[in-house]
Amino acid sequence: MPTTKSASASPSAVRTVAALASSALLVSPLLAGTAHAAPADGGQLPKAPVPPAKMSQVGGERLGQSGVQVQLQAGAPALPKELTARSWIISDAESGEVLAAKNPHWQLAPASTLKMLFADTVLPKFPKTQTYKVKPADLAGMGTGSSLVGIKENLTYTVHDLWLGVFLRSGNDAVHTLSAMNGGTEATVKEMQKRAVELNATDTHVITPDGYDAPGQVSSAYDLSLFARAGLKNPDFREYCSTASAQFPGxxxxxxxxATFGIQNTNRLLSGDFDIKPYPGIAGVKNGSTTNAGSTFTGVAQHGDRKLLVTVMNPEKKQHNEAYREAAKLFDWGFAADGKVDPVGSLVDPKGAGNGTGGAKDGDKESQAALDSAGGWGGPWTAAGIGGAVVVLLGAVVFFARRRRALPDGERERRGAGRRKK
Known part of the structure; x- marks a missing residue:
């Protein structure tokens, strides 16, 4: 399925989040998850896939078991009803303790949530002020219907611009441009796979740097949470993933x-939508949607001193914004259950970190096997200025509404064709 397209912001006009805004003020449509049509012959729909009997046990034995894993203490709230995602996990962003999970090691298509691993791998390499003139070859090889931020060949962009394009609009054109700066797509994929192994993310196999559907490309709710947790150590990563709206060079x-044009983050727990409000305390991280992946989402939110990570993959209920709705329910439960559940596992630390609750040892066999086939988190994560939710000002909304009539050439057509892949 296609990817929604748009543009990212110039450094001078980035607008970060402060307080909750009414969903009535938000105008950008959400990219819907994949819908499944009934068979043309009138027969029954294919049976829903089931998780494999044997899954990775990185992070704890219970995390390798199928079904919901949770250990409630007396007086703990029950898990939310109607959680339809094939896989999900909720964990403490600082300690790494897993509070509850369902099939967290099920290897599934990740969609654009894989861009978190891309950012964790490539973002530290280039200063944000560095500039780059885009060559025609840099934009070659993107999948049909890819989400785009609106990058054009023979124009110059800062690294800051490009990363805003990656995070706000999930722009595959921004990913491919940064990959070109990094030595090319093939080299970047190899580095991403190596980084995944360093993070003990043994469920992940990288084929494309942007998360576009490709045979054999998989990750898991567990691994996506590892990528988010590692990325959030970087203040630039935190800035980009928590930015609600910005200006992008035209x-x-x-x-x-x-010229510049406005872009808005497609993470609807951050920017809101006509049928969903920004989540209080949200601070990113990344969303995605493709044919194979359905809707995917990893988010981080903070209430008081409590910081939670939630990953949701492919809700069976194909409703508008369903992945965000289920993630919000898990956040609500996690904050209410503070101190009332025993962990069922942990998000392991990277290889060599040796300072966390990691459930896998430094020489974990599964991680080593992944390293063979592929050929620190050093301290608590601190949200940068994230105590409330996102504000999108009415003036910005008016600006975006006007800008929709002045998108880059072909953007409106691409937006219509690519509404479902981010």
Whole structure:
């Protein structure tokens, strides 16, 4: 399925989040998850896939078991009803304790949530002020219907611009441009796979740097949470994933000045939508949607001193914003259950970190096997200025509404064709 497209912001106009905004003020549509049509012959729909009998036990034995895993203490709230995701996990972002999970090691298509691993791998390499002139070859090889931020060849962008394009609009054109800067797509994929192994993310096999559907490309709710937790150590990563709206460079005008256009984050727990409000205390991280993956989402939120990570993969209920709704329910439960559940496992630390609750030892056999086939988190994560939720000002909304009539060439058509893949 296609990817929604748009543009990212210039450093001077990035708008970060402060307080909850009414969903009535938000105008961008959410990219829907994949819908499944009835068979043309009138027969029965294929049976829903079931998790494998044997899954990885990185992080704890219970995490390798199928079905829901939770250990409630007396007086603990029950898990939310109607959680339809094939796989989900909720954990403490700082300690790594897993509070509850369902099939967290099930290897599934990740969609654009894989961009968290891309960012964790490539983001530290280039200063945000560095500039780059895009070559035609840089934008070659993107999947049909890819989500785009609106990058154009022969124009120059800062690294800051490009990363806003990755996080806000899930722009595969931004990913491919940064990959070109990093030595090419093939080299970047190899580095991402190596980084996954360093993080003990043994369920992940990388084929594309942008998460576009590809045979054999898989990750898991557990691994996506590892990528988010590692990335959130980086203040630039935190800035980009918590930015609700920004300005992105456009074409050069006849007067010699560069135009800009507005972009809004497609993470609907951050920016909201007509049928869902921003989640209080949300701070990112990344969403996705493709044919194979359905809807995927990893988010981090903070209430008081409590910081939680939630990953949801492929809700069976194909409702608008369903992945966000189920993630919000898990956040609500996790904050209410503080101190009332025993962990069922842990998010392990990277190889060599040796300072956390990691359930896998440094020489974990599964991790080593992944390293063979593929050929620190050093302290608590601190949210940068994230105590409340996102504010999208009415003036920004008016700006976006006007900008929709002045998108880059072909953007409106791409947006219609690519509404479902992020």
């Amino acid at each position: 074409d050069m005008g006849k007067d010699g000045k560069r």
